[in-house]
Amino acid sequence: MIKLHIVTTDGDDLYAEADESQSVMEILRDKNIEEIRALCGGQLSCATCHVYVDPAYADRLPPMLAEEDDLLDSSDHRTPESRLSCQIFCVDALDGIKVTVAPSD
Amino acid sequence: MNSYTAGAVPAGDIPDNVPIDRVFDVDCFNLAGIEEGYQEACKRLQAPGMPNMIWTPRNGGHWIVTRGKLVRDVLNSPDRFSSQVIVLPKEAGEKYDLLPTRLDPPQHGGHRAVINKTLNPREMRRIESSVRQIAIDLIEPLVAKGRCDFSLDFAQQFPIRVFMKMVDLPMTDAPLLKHYATQILRPDGANSAEMAISVENAVQGFYAYLEPVINERRGNDGTDMVSIVINSEIDGAPISQADALSLIANLLLAGLDTVVSFLSFMMLFLGRNPEHLKQLADNPASIPQSVEELLRRFPIVSDARMVTDDFEYDGVMLKRGDMVQVPTALAGLDEEMNEDPWKVIFNRKKLEHSTFGGGPHRCAGLHLARMEITITLQEWLARIPSFRVTKDANPIFSSGMVAMVENVPLEWDVA
Numbered sequence: 001m002i003k004l005h006i007v008t009t010d011g012d013d014l015y016a017e018a019d020e021s022q023s024v025m026e027i028l029r030d031k032n033i034e035e036i037r038a039l040c041g042g043q044l045s046c047a048t049c050h051v052y053v054d055p056a057y058a059d060r061l062p063p064m065l066a067e068e069d070d071l072l073d074s075s076d077h078r079t080p081e082s083r084l085s086c087q088i089f090c091v092d093a094l095d096g097i098k099v100t101v102a103p104s105d
Numbered sequence: 106m107n108s109y110t111a112g113a114v115p116a117g118d119i120p121d122n123v124p125i126d127r128v129f130d131v132d133c134f135n136l137a138g139i140e141e142g143y144q145e146a147c148k149r150l151q152a153p154g155m156p157n158m159i160w161t162p163r164n165g166g167h168w169i170v171t172r173g174k175l176v177r178d179v180l181n182s183p184d185r186f187s188s189q190v191i192v193l194p195k196e197a198g199e200k201y202d203l204l205p206t207r208l209d210p211p212q213h214g215g216h217r218a219v220i221n222k223t224l225n226p227r228e229m230r231r232i233e234s235s236v237r238q239i240a241i242d243l244i245e246p247l248v249a250k251g252r253c254d255f256s257l258d259f260a261q262q263f264p265i266r267v268f269m270k271m272v273d274l275p276m277t278d279a280p281l282l283k284h285y286a287t288q289i290l291r292p293d294g295a296n297s298a299e300m301a302i303s304v305e306n307a308v309q310g311f312y313a314y315l316e317p318v319i320n321e322r323r324g325n326d327g328t329d330m331v332s333i334v335i336n337s338e339i340d341g342a343p344i345s346q347a348d349a350l351s352l353i354a355n356l357l358l359a360g361l362d363t364v365v366s367f368l369s370f371m372m373l374f375l376g377r378n379p380e381h382l383k384q385l386a387d388n389p390a391s392i393p394q395s396v397e398e399l400l401r402r403f404p405i406v407s408d409a410r411m412v413t414d415d416f417e418y419d420g421v422m423l424k425r426g427d428m429v430q431v432p433t434a435l436a437g438l439d440e441e442m443n444e445d446p447w448k449v450i451f452n453r454k455k456l457e458h459s460t461f462g463g464g465p466h467r468c469a470g471l472h473l474a475r476m477e478i479t480i481t482l483q484e485w486l487a488r489i490p491s492f493r494v495t496k497d498a499n500p501i502f503s504s505g506m507v508a509m510v511e512n513v514p515l516e517w518d519v520a
């Protein structure tokens with residue numbers, strides 16, 4: 001189990017616990033965060049699970065696949081911290097990770 | 106008879122590398138049990154005891170993968186399973202040469218990048234309201250009628266109009282382009298020679314129609330699909346006229362039958378399952394998420410790959426040039442990938458499917474397809490929230506590269 005710190009688009013702080021069988025997207029979806037529509041259900045083909053990951057965790061994230069890079073390119077809100085949350089599983093190394101929900105496109 | 110039997114085919118037709126216990130008599134253009142439904146007929150290939158990889162002497166002789174994990178693996182291994190030929194029988198498939206479909210990596214990437222520019226989510230947001238208007242214009246005249254032939258009156262009209270909008274060409278030319286597309290996808294003719302002529306005529310007709318448009322838009326800064334393609338570069342050089350024509354032809358063809366078929370399967374299901382229909386009609390906000398579950402449950406594409414080398418796979422020796430059919434239906438409907446795969450559960454926590462294929466060729470139009478499906482449901486249910494398949498309906502299913510269901514008559518009470 002790891003702890004997650006979630007910051008909503010309104011700036012509210014939420015906290016959650018999750019294990020490595022779950023992606024960050026699933027945690028955000030369970031919290032009913034409106035922007036995380038996760039239309040494709042985590043299959044890396046919709047880009048509606050966009051978050052910004054605290055740079056302190058950048059080097060512990062899984063590498064970005066070309067498909068993820070492409071999908072993020074079609075967002076109007078991409079930054080260097082952008083990731084698709086369905087691609088980040090809650091492994092131990094990410095304990096305490098802070099993710100900020102990106103605005104909807 | 107509900108299942109296939111190994112080895113129940115004339116022995117003379119079987120190549121040396123094919124063990125007899127892998128041989129089944131499967132005609133992919135006329136699947137056993139197709140009268141009950143396409144997905145049901147596909148699923149027979151996955152019945153308990155069926156090997157993961159089977160071989161049929163029909164349609165030139167080819168392998169078929171029967172489990173979701175192999176569907177994924179084959180599509181994700183273009184170095185071993187090439188897209189050089191994707192249509193069965195192989196002899197016919199060798200003539201099919203649309204871009205970027207028949208390219209393998211690394212050549213595939215440059216052409217694929219060009220079409221991604223026209224079909225990415227940002228482009229979809231830009232055209233969403235016009236696509237929605239096209240759907241509304243088709244649905245409104247139907248409302249007061251109380252019944253329709255869904256395939257004819259909506260499904261067959263919608264994607265071609267969306268294409269006309271995306272290429273910025275007059276809606277009045279839609280029937281002409283639809284004619285060309287039909288002759289390429291399902292050519293008229295009593296035999297293969299006549300059919301080849303129909304295809305050739307349609308391809309030439311389409312290219313002759315498109316050439317002046319391309320010439321006029323080259324060098325412009327238009328944002329329509331033709332302008333984007335013709336003003337693209339591939340690996341640093343301006344795209345050739347021939348490549349541009351081939352890409353645009355594929356953009357026309359790939360998004361017609363697939364969408365017509367999927368929408369028809371979807372409405373047939375909803376018209377027979379009032380509880381599911383009510384869930385969507387009562388809660389339109391759930392429609393976008395629900396579309397993915399419908400895509401999982403109603404996969405329709407089954408094309409092929411060509412083996413690049415001699416190697417062992419799933420315990421059999423494949424030979425360079427062998428064809429392997431990849432029924433996408435056997436992924437989303439595989440119990441190993443999704444629990445209770447026959448059940449439509451709109452709020453599934455986890456779902457996996459290969460309805461859009463996988464690997465480098467994964468459907469380039471999946472964002473458009475999802476948008477067309479979502480908009481159809483939203484605008485239809487806003488006007489016709491309750492409907493049913495008529496009592497005397499007799500839907501006809503067919504299997505092939507893109508499965509079809511024809512004859513989906515719907516009726517509803519008119520206020």
Ligand code: HEM
Nearest residue numbers: 205206356359360363364367406461462466468469470474
């Ligand atoms: C529900 C509807 C659709 C389904 C089920 C579907 C399915 C597929 C599948 C399975 C493939 C992969 C074929 C292969 O790997 O050999 C594919 C490729 C493709 N699709 Fe779709 N498709 C749909 C709608 C569309 C639409 C609306 C377009 C828009 C133009 C489109 C454009 C394409 C293109 C261009 C390719 C070739 C991609 C490549 O080779 O890189 N599709 N589609």
Ligand code: FES
Nearest residue numbers: 042045046047086
């Ligand atoms: S949920 Fe669709 S890309 Fe992440």
